[in-house]
Amino acid sequence: MPCPALPDGFDFTDPDLLQHRVPLPEFAELRLAEPVRWIPQSGNVAGFEDEGYWAVTRHADVRYVSTHPEIFSSTLNTAIIRFNEHIARDSIDAQRLILLNMDPPEHTRVRQIVQRGFTPRSIRALEQRLRERAAAIVAGARALDGPFDFVTSVACELPLQAIAELIGIPQDDRTKIFDWSNKMIAYDDPEYAVTEEVGARSAAEIIAYAMSMAAERKQCPAHDIVSTLVAAEDEGNLNSDEFGFFVLMLAVAGNETTRNAITHGMHAFLTHPEQWELYKRERPATAAEEIVRWAAPVAAFQRTATQDTELGGKTIRKGDRVGLFYASANHDPEVFDRPDEFDVTRDPNPHLGFGGGGPHFCLGKSLAVLEIDLIFNALADAMPQMRLVEDPRRLRSAWINGVKELRVSAGE
Ligand code: HEM
Numbered sequence: 001m002p003c004p005a006l007p008d009g010f011d012f013t014d015p016d017l018l019q020h021r022v023p024l025p026e027f028a029e030l031r032l033a034e035p036v037r038w039i040p041q042s043g044n045v046a047g048f049e050d051e052g053y054w055a056v057t058r059h060a061d062v063r064y065v066s067t068h069p070e071i072f073s074s075t076l077n078t079a080i081i082r083f084n085e086h087i088a089r090d091s092i093d094a095q096r097l098i099l100l101n102m103d104p105p106e107h108t109r110v111r112q113i114v115q116r117g118f119t120p121r122s123i124r125a126l127e128q129r130l131r132e133r134a135a136a137i138v139a140g141a142r143a144l145d146g147p148f149d150f151v152t153s154v155a156c157e158l159p160l161q162a163i164a165e166l167i168g169i170p171q172d173d174r175t176k177i178f179d180w181s182n183k184m185i186a187y188d189d190p191e192y193a194v195t196e197e198v199g200a201r202s203a204a205e206i207i208a209y210a211m212s213m214a215a216e217r218k219q220c221p222a223h224d225i226v227s228t229l230v231a232a233e234d235e236g237n238l239n240s241d242e243f244g245f246f247v248l249m250l251a252v253a254g255n256e257t258t259r260n261a262i263t264h265g266m267h268a269f270l271t272h273p274e275q276w277e278l279y280k281r282e283r284p285a286t287a288a289e290e291i292v293r294w295a296a297p298v299a300a301f302q303r304t305a306t307q308d309t310e311l312g313g314k315t316i317r318k319g320d321r322v323g324l325f326y327a328s329a330n331h332d333p334e335v336f337d338r339p340d341e342f343d344v345t346r347d348p349n350p351h352l353g354f355g356g357g358g359p360h361f362c363l364g365k366s367l368a369v370l371e372i373d374l375i376f377n378a379l380a381d382a383m384p385q386m387r388l389v390e391d392p393r394r395l396r397s398a399w400i401n402g403v404k405e406l407r408v409s410a411g412e
Pocket residue numbers: 066099100101111163249250253254255257258261292296297298301353354355356357358359360361362363364365367368
């Protein structure tokens with residue numbers, strides 16, 4: 001039965017939607033009435049202006065699509081087209097080199113290599129330094145006079161520092177890497193003055209920087225992750241091109257996502273003061289996962305059908321685009337008790353904020369969870385009386401659930 005409450009022409013990828021209303025009530029309508037629905041006209045979920053797509057809104061269906069890469073490919077159409085447009089100018093083969101856009105068996109090969117940089121041991125090794133960074137970031141914000149923007153003063157820095165620590169980027173180079181990373185993320189939001197040209201140039205700079213790092217480590221291996229990933233190319237490691245694109249991916253995938261999770265988390269705490277009190281008292285280890293469920297910083301990714309197939313009672317044709325709406329799956333009452341409540345003690349919490357569990361499941365999940373834990377612990381220690389000064393200014397985007405500005409005060 002078609003969903004009666006959804007007006008003709010309604011499009012989940014209209015960038016204005018996420019800007020104003022999250023979670024979207026339309027998701028709840030669709031999950032009930034038509035959980036897999038053809039949306040004929042796309043705003044631009046990933047830049048495909050005039051093509052339609054299937055909106056997949058139930059938790060079980062998002063998981064099914066994510067775990068069947070042989071039916072739903074990541075290669076044919078990509079997850080983040082703007083990102084690829086930037087890169088495509090510099091390398092025809094760019095698509096092939098981005099992990100998110102690969103299918104098995106190529107994906108399996110590269111993922112096995114890069115996973116070596118994300119072992120529990122390598123993440124634990126970062127913990128102490130990141131804890132110090134988090135405390136310093138919060139102390140810096142506390143020292144500001146009067147209300148401040150939480151995004152620029154708190155949420156921005158730790159994700160970038162974490163990636164820089166992980167890869168071993170020297171301190172002196174970090175400012176330029178941070179600058180390139182921020183410029184590279186181009187939006188549907190006209191307020192951002194960064195042009196596609198500047199974004200493309202920044203992406204190329206990051207790739208070139210990482211490739212030269214790789215070349216250096218090949219000459220002179222050290223005890224770091226770069227050396228682990230690139231040292232012995234002939235033994236199945238990454239070549240310099242692959243390493244360059246991998247670092248680029250981290251700068252996109254690990255930066256804005258975590259920044260938005262932290263910002264949404266702060267906003268959720270400030271609008272649910274009883275949860276902030278509970279957090280300060282008990283510091284539940286479950287909080288970071290609930291923040292990601294609630295925030296769904298990546299609202300949607302997409303796949304392309306490689307064959308005709310059935311999903312949710314609909315026939316999906318070979319070549320059709322399929323939008324995976326994590327932001328909807330995370331509120332599916334089939335899976336979550338009180339799905340629209342923010343509850344930092346929620347356990348279990350099988351949310352899909354880091355993906356639907358297939359081969360592309362977020363590589364940086366443990367790092368992201370660590371960062372979120374560290375920053376909120378530091379905030380609870382140093383700024384327990386935080387206050388919301390203004391409602392967040394949200395990002396205009398088709399697939400990133402982002403916040404541009406969140407004005408808060410230390411509240412003392
Ligand atoms: C993939 C979300 C933080 C690196 C993904 C996917 C999602 C996601 C939804 C795609 C999953 C799929 O298609 O099935 C998030 C969120 C984060 C976060 C919400 C923060 C709260 C990070 C961090 C890093 C990272 C900190 C690394 C520093 C990656 C990589 C992939 C990925 C490399 C591609 C994996 C592949 O294609 O095999 N992430 N992510 N992410 N993420 Fe994250």
